[in-house]
Amino acid sequence: MADKNQKIIDQAIDQEYKYGFTTDIEQTKFKPGLDEEVIKKLSKLKKEPKWLLDWRLKAFKRWKKMEEPTWAQVKYDPIDYQALSYYAAPKKKVNESLDDVDPEILETYNKLGISLNEQKRLEGVAVDAVFDSVSIGTTFKEELAKHGVIFCSFSEAVVNHPELIKKYLGTVIPASDNYFAALNSAVFSDGSFVYIPKGVKCPLELSTYFRINASNTGQFERTLIIADEGSYVSYLEGCTAPMRDENQLHAACVELVAHKDATIKYSTIQNWFAGDKDGNGGIYNFVTKRGRCQGDNSKISWTQVETGSAVTWKYPSVIMQGDNSVGEFYSVAVTKNKQQADTGTKMIHIGKNTKSTIITKGISAGEGQNTYRGAVKILKDAENAQNFSQCDSILIGDKCGAHTFPYIDVKNPTAKMEHEATTSSIGEDQLFYCNQRGIKLDDAVSMIVNGFCKEVFEELPMEFAVEAKQLIEVTLENSVG
Amino acid sequence: MIKIKDLMASIEDKQILNGINLNINPGEVHVIMGRNGSGKSTLANVIAGNEAYEVEKGSILMNNENITEMSIENRALNGIFLCFQYPVAIPGVSMAYFLRSALNAHLEHQGKEEIDALEFLKNSKKILNELGLDDSFLKRAINDGFSGGEKKKSEILQLLSINPKLAVLDETDSGLDVDALRTVAKGVNKFKNKNNAVLIITHYQRLLNYIKPDIVHLMIDGKIVKTGDMSLVEKVENDGYSWLEK
Numbered sequence: 001m002a003d004k005n006q007k008i009i010d011q012a013i014d015q016e017y018k019y020g021f022t023t024d025i026e027q028t029k030f031k032p033g034l035d036e037e038v039i040k041k042l043s044k045l046k047k048e049p050k051w052l053l054d055w056r057l058k059a060f061k062r063w064k065k066m067e068e069p070t071w072a073q074v075k076y077d078p079i080d081y082q083a084l085s086y087y088a089a090p091k092k093k094v095n096e097s098l099d100d101v102d103p104e105i106l107e108t109y110n111k112l113g114i115s116l117n118e119q120k121r122l123e124g125v126a127v128d129a130v131f132d133s134v135s136i137g138t139t140f141k142e143e144l145a146k147h148g149v150i151f152c153s154f155s156e157a158v159v160n161h162p163e164l165i166k167k168y169l170g171t172v173i174p175a176s177d178n179y180f181a182a183l184n185s186a187v188f189s190d191g192s193f194v195y196i197p198k199g200v201k202c203p204l205e206l207s208t209y210f211r212i213n214a215s216n217t218g219q220f221e222r223t224l225i226i227a228d229e230g231s232y233v234s235y236l237e238g239c240t241a242p243m244r245d246e247n248q249l250h251a252a253c254v255e256l257v258a259h260k261d262a263t264i265k266y267s268t269i270q271n272w273f274a275g276d277k278d279g280n281g282g283i284y285n286f287v288t289k290r291g292r293c294q295g296d297n298s299k300i301s302w303t304q305v306e307t308g309s310a311v312t313w314k315y316p317s318v319i320m321q322g323d324n325s326v327g328e329f330y331s332v333a334v335t336k337n338k339q340q341a342d343t344g345t346k347m348i349h350i351g352k353n354t355k356s357t358i359i360t361k362g363i364s365a366g367e368g369q370n371t372y373r374g375a376v377k378i379l380k381d382a383e384n385a386q387n388f389s390q391c392d393s394i395l396i397g398d399k400c401g402a403h404t405f406p407y408i409d410v411k412n413p414t415a416k417m418e419h420e421a422t423t424s425s426i427g428e429d430q431l432f433y434c435n436q437r438g439i440k441l442d443d444a445v446s447m448i449v450n451g452f453c454k455e456v457f458e459e460l461p462m463e464f465a466v467e468a469k470q471l472i473e474v475t476l477e478n479s480v481g
Numbered sequence: 482m483i484k485i486k487d488l489m490a491s492i493e494d495k496q497i498l499n500g501i502n503l504n505i506n507p508g509e510v511h512v513i514m515g516r517n518g519s520g521k522s523t524l525a526n527v528i529a530g531n532e533a534y535e536v537e538k539g540s541i542l543m544n545n546e547n548i549t550e551m552s553i554e555n556r557a558l559n560g561i562f563l564c565f566q567y568p569v570a571i572p573g574v575s576m577a578y579f580l581r582s583a584l585n586a587h588l589e590h591q592g593k594e595e596i597d598a599l600e601f602l603k604n605s606k607k608i609l610n611e612l613g614l615d616d617s618f619l620k621r622a623i624n625d626g627f628s629g630g631e632k633k634k635s636e637i638l639q640l641l642s643i644n645p646k647l648a649v650l651d652e653t654d655s656g657l658d659v660d661a662l663r664t665v666a667k668g669v670n671k672f673k674n675k676n677n678a679v680l681i682i683t684h685y686q687r688l689l690n691y692i693k694p695d696i697v698h699l700m701i702d703g704k705i706v707k708t709g710d711m712s713l714v715e716k717v718e719n720d721g722y723s724w725l726e727k
Contacts, residue, residue, distance in 0.1 A: 438583050
C-alpha cells in the first residue's frame with residue numbers, strides 16, 4: 001500500500017501546468033537593476049505628479065535600510081534585487097480602447113479563458129487585465145460609469161483621479177510597513193483602482209487578471225479599492241504565469257477602505273506557476289493585503305484559494321476601526337511538490353462590537369509545506385469584540401507538513417475568542433469507504449478535499465467557486481494511492 | 482455467486498483467517514457467527530478488498546471470476562457491497578452527492594447513462610420514506626454527526642439504491658435499538674431476492690429474528706468450524722461457543 005501511494009504521488013508530480021505558455025511579443029523592458037534613476041524613469045514614463053515620485057523615493061530609502069523578513073516558515077535562495085527588471089510592457093501602444101490591444105495579448109487572455117471582448121464576456125463580470133507591468137485594458141468601463149463606479153488601471157487613476165489616490169494611497173499599508181510593501185511602494189508599476197460612490201451597489205463583479213509574461217521581471221502591482229458609505233462591491237483577482245526555470249518575484253500590495261455601512265468582498269484565485277517537481281522555478285509570491293473597516297457597520301471579507309507559487313508569504317488582514325465592523329478571512333491553500341506556503345491573516349479589533357471570523361483550510365501533498373500564521377488583536381477600547389478562528393489542515397501522503405501559528409493578544413476583558421484547529425490525513429478508511437461504493441481513487445480524493453474546503457468555497461462568487469473546485473481537482477489529481 | 486477457497490489473510494503480520502471455505506449461491510442468506518476476534522469482520526473486509534489486509538493464500542471467486550487481486554472499486558462495481566460496522570464520516574460531502582457519485586460509477590460500469598437529478602431524488606426519497614428518514618437526510622454530510630441508528634440506516638439506503646449482487650452486513654445490528662433494528666431488517670428483506678445474496682456477520686441472534694438465514698456458519702480462530710441451519714443459532718444463544726472447542 002505504502003509503495004503504491006508513493007508511486008501515485010510521484011506521478012502526480014509530473015502534472016502539467018496548464019497556463020505555462022509564454023506570449024511572444026515585442027516589449028519595452030528596463031535593464032535589470034534598481035536605483036533612484038530607475039524609479040524616476042518609471043514615474044516619468046507613467047506621467048506621475050511630483051508628490052507620487054517623492055512618495056516612491058521615500059519608500060525606496062526606507063526599503064534600503066530594511067531587512068528581508070526571515071520569520072516565515074519558508075526557505076528560498078536569496079533574491080538578487082539588482083538582477084531583476086522593474087518594468088516590462090508590451091511595445092504596442094496601449095490606448096483607451098481594447099480594440100488597440102495587440103492581438104497576441106488578447107489571444108493570451110483567451111487561452112487563459114478570460115475574454116476581453118465584451119460580447120463574449122463572462123456574465124456580469126468586468127475585467128481589468130494586467131500584463132506584466134501594465135494594465136492592457138478594462139472592460140465595461142462605460143456601463144460602470146453610469147453608476148458612478150470608477151474601475152480602471154492604477155496608472156490611469158493617477159492621471160484622472162489624483163485626488164482620490166493622494167487621499168488614500170498608503171493609508172492602509174504605509175510605505176514602510178514591511179520589506180516587500182516598501183519595495184512595492186517604490187517600484188509599483190500598475191494594478192487596479194476601484195471607487196464605489198455612496199450608496200451604490202456595484203452592478204457587476206469586478207475582477208483583475210494578472211499575468212506575468214516577461215522573464216527576469218518582477219511584478220509589483222498595487223490595487224486600491226475604496227467603498228464609500230453604504231456601498232457594496234465584490235472583487236476578484238486571478239493570476240497565472242508561464243513556466244520558467246528561474247524564480248520570479250511578485251510583490252503586490254492591496255489596500256481596501258470600507259466607509260460607514262460599506263461592504264467589500266475580495267476573492268483571490270491564485271494559480272501562479274508553482275515550480276517543477278524538483279522545486280525549480282515558480283513564483284515567489286510576497287504580497288501585502290490589508291483592509292480597513294473605517295466606518296461603523298462596515299465589512300471586509302477576504303476569500304482566497306491559493307494553489308500556485310513556489311513560495312507564498314501572504315496575510316490578508318482587516319483593521320476593524322468602526323464600531324460594529326466585521327472582518328472575515330476564508331482561505332484554502334494547497335501545497336504540493338516542493339511548494340511552501342506561509343499564509344494567514346491579522347484581525348485587529350479597535351472599534352466596539354467588532355467581529356471577526358477566520359476559516360482556513362490547508363492541504364499539503366507531495367513534499368509541500370503549509371503554514372497557517374494568524375494574529376488576532378483585541379485593543380483596549382474594543383468592547384465586546386468577538387473572534388472565531390478555525391484552522392484545519394489535511395495531509396496527503398507522508399512527506400508533507402502542516403504547521404499552525406496562532407497569535408492572540410487581548411487587551412479588553414469583554415472579548416470573546418474561540419479557536420479550533422485540526423490536522424488530519426485523508427484517511428485510508430475514508431478512501432476505502434468511497435472505493436467500496438465504486439468511486440475511483442481520484443474522484444474520492446477530490447470529493448474528500450472539496451468537502452473539506454466547502455465552507456470556504458461557499459464564500460466565493462458562483463462562477464469562481466466552480467473554477468476553484470476544478471482547480472483543486474486538477475492540482476490534486478493522482479496525489480494518493 | 483461467491484466462492485471462497487482456503488482463504489488465509491493477515492494484518493500487520495498477524496494471522497487472522499486460517500483457511501476459510503465458503504460458497505454462497507444466488508437467493509441465499511448466510512450468517513457467520515463467532516466471538517470477538519474470531520475473524521468475522523476481517524473476512525468481510527477481505528471480501529471487499531480492504532488493502533490493510535494481506536491475502537496470503539487461497540482465492541475469492543465472484544461469478545467464476547477470480548477477484549482476489551482486484552481493486553476495491555472494481556469489486557464494488559462487480560456487485561460486492563459492504564455494510565460497514567463503523568461507517569466513516571466525510572465532512573462537507575453531502576449524502577446526495579456521495580450516493581449519486583456512487584450510483585453513477587455503477588451505471589457507467591454497466592454501460593448505462595448517468596441518473597438524472599430528478600429521478601435520483603425521486604428514487605432516494607422513496608427509500609428514505611421506507612426507512613423512516615426525512616428527505617433532509619440527503620443534504621447532510623455523510624455520516625457526519627449521525628447517530629448510531631442513522632449511520633446504519635444510511636448504509637441500508639445505499640444498499641437499496643446501489644442494489645448489488647452480494648451484500649455483506651458487518652455487525653449491522655450492533656448499537657441499534659429495537660425500532661432501528663426492525664427498520665434495518667425490513668430494508669435487507671426488501672433487498673433480497675432470488676438473484677442476489679446476503680452474508681450477515683453478527684454476534685447475536687436478534688437480527689436473525691427478522692431476517693431468516695438459510696445457512697449458518699460458526700467461526701473460531703479464523704476458521705469456519707461448523708455449518709448448519711437456524712438451530713445452530715439457538716444452540717449458540719444457549720450454550721455459547723465453548724462446546725465447539727476441543
